[in-house]
Amino acid sequence: MGQIQLVTxxxxxxxxxxxxxxxxxxxxxxxxxxxxxPRAPEFVEGVINLRGDVIPIIDLAKRFELxxxxxxxxxxxxxxKQEEKYIxxxxxxxxxxxxxxxxxxxxxxxxxxQINSFYISGIAKYEERLVIVLDxxxxxxxxxEEEITKTAGKGRK
Amino acid sequence: MEKIDFEKxxxxxxxxxxxxxxxxEKAVMELEENGENRKVIDEFFRMAHSLKGSAGSxxxxxxxxxxxxxxxxxxxxxxxPGSLNDDIxxxxxxxxxxLKHLRxxxxxxIPEEENPDIQHILERFQDFxxxxxxxxxxxxVEKKIxxxxxELKNLKEKAGENNVLLLCFELIQQQEMQSMMAFxxxxxxxxxxxxxxxFPHHLxxxxxxxxxxxxxxCTEKKEEDLVKLVEQTLDREEFKVFPLExxxxxxxxxYFQEIKENFSRRxxxxxxxxxxxxxxxxxxxxxxxxxxxxxxxxxxxxxxxANSRENSEAQALLQTIPHVDFIATxxxxxxxxxxxxxxxxxxxxxxxxxxxxxxxxxxxxxxxxSGEDTELDRTILQEVFDPLVHLLRNAIDHGIxxxxxxxxxxxxxxxxxxLNAWQEENNIVIEVKDDGAGIDPxxxxxxxxxxxxxxxxxxxxxxxESILELIMEPGFSTSETVNDLSGRGVGMDVVRTNIExxxxxxxxSSEKGNGTSIxxxxxxxxxxxxxxxxxxxxxxxxxxxxxxxxxxxVNGQNYKEVIKTVKNREVVVWRDQVIPLIRLSEFFLxxxxxxxxxxxxxxxxxxxxxxxxxxxxxxQEIVIKSLGDFLGKDKLFGEIPGISGATIKxxxxxxxxxxxxxxxxxxxxxxxxxxx
Numbered sequence: 001m002g003q004i005q006l007v008t009x010x011x012x013x014x015x016x017x018x019x020x021x022x023x024x025x026x027x028x029x030x031x032x033x034x035x036x037x038p039r040a041p042e043f044v045e046g047v048i049n050l051r052g053d054v055i056p057i058i059d060l061a062k063r064f065e066l067x068x069x070x071x072x073x074x075x076x077x078x079x080x081k082q083e084e085k086y087i088x089x090x091x092x093x094x095x096x097x098x099x100x101x102x103x104x105x106x107x108x109x110x111x112x113x114q115i116n117s118f119y120i121s122g123i124a125k126y127e128e129r130l131v132i133v134l135d136x137x138x139x140x141x142x143x144x145e146e147e148i149t150k151t152a153g154k155g156r157k
Numbered sequence: 158m159e160k161i162d163f164e165k166x167x168x169x170x171x172x173x174x175x176x177x178x179x180x181x182e183k184a185v186m187e188l189e190e191n192g193e194n195r196k197v198i199d200e201f202f203r204m205a206h207s208l209k210g211s212a213g214s215x216x217x218x219x220x221x222x223x224x225x226x227x228x229x230x231x232x233x234x235x236x237x238p239g240s241l242n243d244d245i246x247x248x249x250x251x252x253x254x255x256l257k258h259l260r261x262x263x264x265x266x267i268p269e270e271e272n273p274d275i276q277h278i279l280e281r282f283q284d285f286x287x288x289x290x291x292x293x294x295x296x297x298v299e300k301k302i303x304x305x306x307x308e309l310k311n312l313k314e315k316a317g318e319n320n321v322l323l324l325c326f327e328l329i330q331q332q333e334m335q336s337m338m339a340f341x342x343x344x345x346x347x348x349x350x351x352x353x354x355x356f357p358h359h360l361x362x363x364x365x366x367x368x369x370x371x372x373x374x375c376t377e378k379k380e381e382d383l384v385k386l387v388e389q390t391l392d393r394e395e396f397k398v399f400p401l402e403x404x405x406x407x408x409x410x411x412y413f414q415e416i417k418e419n420f421s422r423r424x425x426x427x428x429x430x431x432x433x434x435x436x437x438x439x440x441x442x443x444x445x446x447x448x449x450x451x452x453x454x455x456x457x458x459x460x461x462x463a464n465s466r467e468n469s470e471a472q473a474l475l476q477t478i479p480h481v482d483f484i485a486t487x488x489x490x491x492x493x494x495x496x497x498x499x500x501x502x503x504x505x506x507x508x509x510x511x512x513x514x515x516x517x518x519x520x521x522x523x524x525x526x527s528g529e530d531t532e533l534d535r536t537i538l539q540e541v542f543d544p545l546v547h548l549l550r551n552a553i554d555h556g557i558x559x560x561x562x563x564x565x566x567x568x569x570x571x572x573x574x575x576l577n578a579w580q581e582e583n584n585i586v587i588e589v590k591d592d593g594a595g596i597d598p599x600x601x602x603x604x605x606x607x608x609x610x611x612x613x614x615x616x617x618x619x620x621x622e623s624i625l626e627l628i629m630e631p632g633f634s635t636s637e638t639v640n641d642l643s644g645r646g647v648g649m650d651v652v653r654t655n656i657e658x659x660x661x662x663x664x665x666s667s668e669k670g671n672g673t674s675i676x677x678x679x680x681x682x683x684x685x686x687x688x689x690x691x692x693x694x695x696x697x698x699x700x701x702x703x704x705x706x707x708x709x710x711v712n713g714q715n716y717k718e719v720i721k722t723v724k725n726r727e728v729v730v731w732r733d734q735v736i737p738l739i740r741l742s743e744f745f746l747x748x749x750x751x752x753x754x755x756x757x758x759x760x761x762x763x764x765x766x767x768x769x770x771x772x773x774x775x776x777q778e779i780v781i782k783s784l785g786d787f788l789g790k791d792k793l794f795g796e797i798p799g800i801s802g803a804t805i806k807x808x809x810x811x812x813x814x815x816x817x818x819x820x821x822x823x824x825x826x827x828x829x830x831x832x833x
Contacts, residue, residue, distance in 0.1 A: 033810040035803075036696055038745030040794045047784075047803060047811045052446055054782045054803040054811050056793060085786050087793075140793060 002102040006124065007078065008131055009091040012066040016091075017098065017124060017131040022080045026094055029075040032057075050079065050086055057088040063139060064119065068092060082136050089139075100126050105133055167263070170215050172431065174260050177204040178253060179505060185249045186508045193234070193241045202231040208256070219272045220259050226282040227252055233286055248281055312353065312375070312401060319350070321401040322380060324387065325371040328395055339370050341390050349383065350376025434535065437495055444485075444492050445780040448685060449805050451485040452777055454478050456807035486778070489685055496536070500578045500587060501529025503542050507549060507576065514553045521560050521571040522553055528578035533585050537659050537679055541587065544652040548589040548675050549574065551649075556593030556673050566670065568592065584703075585681060590674040596667040598624050608632050625665040629653040660801070662818075686781065688804070690774040690812065691757065694747040697812040698770075699779050699804050700757060704817040706765070707731070708773055709756040716752060729767040731758055739824055740769040744799060759817045766821050779804040781814065798823030 006017030007026075034046035034057055043062035047054050057077060061068040070092070077088040105122040121135035184201035188194065205227045212220035227249065234241055255275060262272055312321050326342070328335045343360055346352060354373040376383065380398055387396060458478045465471040504526050515522040533541075557563075557572035564570050577588040598621065605611045605627045616624070627633060631650040653663050660680050667673040680686075680703070688699040689708070709731075711719055720738060721728055727738040736758070740750035756767040782803045787793040801816035 033808075035811040035813065037794065037797070037800070037813065038747060039797045039799075044794060047813075049805050049809055049811050052449070052805070054784065054805070056787050058793075 003099055004102045004105070006098045006100065006131060006133065008095040008098050009076070009078065010093045010095060011061055011064070011091055012068040015095065015129060015131050017133045018078065018080065018136060019133070020097060022082065022136050024079040024081045024086060027077045027079065027088070029072060029077055029090060032077065045090060048077075048088060050088075053086060055079070055086045055088060057090060058139070060089045060091055060139075064116070080136055082140050085140075087140055098124075098126065098131065100124055108132075166215065169431075170211050170217075171260065171264055173211060174208060174220075174256075174263075177208045178256055178260065180204045181208075181249075181256075182253050182509050183505055185246055185253065186512065188241060188249075189243075189246045189512075193238060195235070195238075198231055198235050202228060202235065205231060217259070217263055218269060219275055220256060220263075222279065223252055223256060223259070223275050226279050226286075229286050230282050245285060248278070248285075252278055252282075312373075319375050319377055320380060320383075321353070321373070321375050322383060323371060323373050323399040323401075324383070324396055325369075325399065326391070326396045327369055328391070338390060342387055343372060345386055345390065346372060346374055346376075346383070349378050349386065350374050432495075437492070437535075441492050441496065444489050445685060447485050448489060448778050448780050449807075451482055452807040453809070454481060489778075493534075493685075496534050497532040498535045498538050499529060500531050500533055500538065500585075501526070503538060503545070504529050504576055504578075506542075507545075510546065511549060511553065511574065514550060518554060519559065520553060520557050522557060523571050523573045525573060525575040526577075527575070531578040531580055531585060533679065534681065537661075540655060540659055541677060541679065544655050544677065545576075545587065545589065547649075547652050548677075549576075552589055552591040552593065552673065552675075556591040556595075558594050580681075581678075585679045587677045587679070588674055590672065592672040595669045595671050595673055596625060596628070596665075597669050601625065601627050604633065605630070622666070625667060628665070629663060685778055687776060688779040688814070689757070689776055690806075691741075691755070691770040692772040692774055693741045693745070693770050696747075697774065697806060697810075698741070699812050699814045700759065700768075700817065701814070702776065704759045705757055706760075707758045709758065709767075710754075711756055711769070712753050719756065729756060729758070731765070731767065734765065736760075736765045736767055737824065738767045738769060739820060742771075744768075744820060744824070760821055764818075764821055766817070766824070768815075768817075768820070777807075779812075779814070782811075 005020040007020050007023050008015055008017045010016070032048050034048055036046045037044055037056075043059050045057040045059045047056050074093040075090055076094045077090055078094065079086055079088045081087075104126060105124045108117050108120040108123055119135055119138050120132055122133045124131040124133055181201055181204045184197045184204070187197050188201075205224045209221050209224035209228060212218075212224065230245065230249075234245070255273065255278060259272055259275075324342075324346075326339070328338060340361055343352070343355070351374065352372060353375050355370065360370055360372070374383070380400065384393070384398060455478065458475055461471050461475060508524055511522055511524045552574050553572075557574065558566070558568075560570040563572065573592050575588070575590045577586075577590065579586055601624055602616055606613065606616070610627060610630050610633060611619075629649040629652065631648070633648065633650070649663075656663050656677055656679070662678045664676040664678060665673070666676075687702040689702055689705055691698050691700060709719060719729055721730060721735075723735065727740075728735050729738050730736075738756070742748050742750045750769060751771060754769055754771045755773045756769055757773075758765065758767050760766050782805065784794070784800070784802050788797060788800065788802075790796055799816055799820040800813050801819065802814045803811050804814055806812050
């Protein structure tokens with residue numbers, strides 16, 4: 001029976017997980033100078049220098065259209081690797097690395113979470129906890145039409 | 158002897174074959190164009206001979222057979238001036254094409270048996286050769302050597318009962334195996350006696366071309382034994398043996414001198430080595446990192462300067478940093494230089510192409526070149542080849558008229574297509590120019606309307622240049638018939654897209670009846686550029702200096718003088734031109750702009766603008782980091798006008814690079830064009 005390791009984190013009160021094999025490193029938000037990218041979609045926090053590579057930082061809460069209160073002390077950037085590209089995701093708090101049997105991950109039911117099921121690859125039920133396993137590929141898929149209109153309508157900051 | 162890596166030699170063989178085929182092709186073009194020429198035939202012969210040698214030693218018998226027969230034909234041509242005719246040039250063309258085919262098969266590891274049948278070509282060659290043949294004699298030049306008197310004296314002392322022999326090698330047949338052969342020979346000889354001297358020194362370490370070398374050996378063996386030994390590796394005609402007396406008498410000329418001359422004459426790239434382009438790219442990347450660190454050091458040193466006059470360590474550091482700065486800059490330039498390649502290297506592939514197209518279209522074309530020495534970053538050069546092919550095809554297929562028609566319009570029946578290249582400030586311009594029919598703007602208008610690319614109203618407002626540029630819109634193609642030449646589905650839009658990817662531009666000018674000129678304007682290099690750092694709302698942006706004409710400080714005093722309002726639009730009057738003013742904070746939706754700051758005057762001539770920023774920080778070298786993974790249609794960020802990439806500042810943070818052209822384009826699109 002296969003096991004899977006998930007890096008779990010919190011976002012707006014819910015617990016999420018990303019396959020550890022996708023995670024490159026975890027950084028404190030405070031340590032990094034993020035450069036704002038004008039006219040980018042709202043969920044793009046900016047770009048940073050990761051050892052000579054310029055990589056984008058995505059505000060995961062904004063990507064999922066969640067309300068969230070940031071506590072900068074605990075905010076972390078999870079750097080994931082997807083198709084040879086590095087991308088940083090900001091999350092409210094990183095919890096732990098969870099080792100579970102891959103069997104306990106179930107297909108996502110409709111309407112399980114506040115976020116669009118498009119971003120979810122499964123639900124892990126583990127000792128009363130419910131961890132939403134994310135589909136990194138879909139999170140990083142191109143900006144959608146609606147978001148373009150949103151940005152354009154945003155006007156001046 | 159190390160294990161011979163066959164794959165490595167195969168790669169080498171393929172590389173050499175490409176060059177040899179290119180030279181051969183050029184030679185036959187020239188023979189066809191300008192008739193017999195001894196020098197050209199000699200060059201041709203030499204290449205065929207080298208290719209034969211290397212193919213033979215690698216066991217590619219089809220190539221070896223064919224080149225062997227070509228060699229015979231060329232030799233016959235050499236010895237019988239005036240015997241060149243169209244049949245032979247055609248046959249030579251066919252042979253070169255066949256060789257190319259065979260070369261492809263080698264690359265794909267297709268076994269010999271599956272090669273195309275070359276027998277008929279060989280027979281046709283044979284027909285020509287057997288017509289009549291004069292006896293040929295190869296000039297055998299006696300070559301001797303001179304040593305200094307001291308060296309001779311030493312040698313004589315050593316000689317005693319031993320033989321002192323000088324072996325001179327001339328390896329013209331097997332070009333890429335030369336250094337390996339030398340190594341083998343030297344290795345074998347080492348067991349037979351003492352190697353006194355070699356030319357060049359450290360013979361065993363030489364890599365690559367080594368057409369001439371010599372070995373001076375002191376041995377107990379007899380001359381003929383030695384000859385036998387060397388013959389295991391090389392043919393007898395490839396080397397000569399001189400006894401000590403010959404050297405001593407020194408009667409003949411200095412062989413060494415002759416060798417040296419041969420070295421420099423034979424090939425200008427004599428002292429060159431082949432390097433995998435990936436290694437150069439890696440080097441370039443490392444230099445990029447160094448440049449970033451250098452900028453960081455410069456920044457730190459500014460702070461140290463102020464704080465630590467007494468600290469001698471700090472002072473020592475301050476003295477070192479400018480040197481590091483200097484070295485990094487020099488290193489950068491040197492690496493850039495390695496990547497530079499003359500455009501002639503791709504130009505020389507075109508004569509054949511033009512010949513083929515003109516045969517297919519029944520048009521008589523004269524192809525001209527200028528500026529072949531103009532150098533361009535290799536990566537960019539590779540990317541412009543396809544667009545240039547397309548432009549050439551277009552020029553011949555659509556541009557140049559049929560000979561009869563040309564005569565009617567009072568033009569010479571032979572059309573001229575020119576490929577010109579030159580440097581213009583920080584850009585390289587490559588132009589494809591023809592003296593054909595030119596582009597008819599009316600036809601373009603009709604076509605563009607038909608295809609729904611523009612509206613009548615839009616056409617009204619367009620100037621000549623913009624109308625011509627319509628041919629680069631996707632979906633525009635004026636060719637009525639789809640043919641093998643221009644209708645390959647690659648239109649002018651692809652040309653433009655490819656060039657813009659390289660940060661370049663395509664400019665079209667044409668006069669109906671008098672020909673067309675299409676210019677590709679390219680940046681010199683892509684990796685590291687000088688830039689001006691500016692600041693707006695707490696963020697730094699880099700603007701490549703190549704795009705900037707001037708910066709003007711704006712304050713309360715000169716504000717009204719510099720910035721005017723025309724039709725509710727802000728403009729700047731700069732050197733008698735009225736140019737649009739774009740406030741960066743407004744363009745980037747960063748908030749309200751300010752009254753004081755700096756105007757960056759930039760753009761290209763005819764399309765200028767002024768960008769208002771809060772502050773100018775200074776000039777610095779920046780390393781361009783692509784945002785291509787994230788920026789653009791259907792990518793994470795989407796398309797963001799005005800941003801072309803990113804760079805890393807001295808403090809390790811990222812700064813975005815502004816794209817002046819992009820800002821202007823997006824500004825124009827917004828219908829905010831400025832009239833005078």
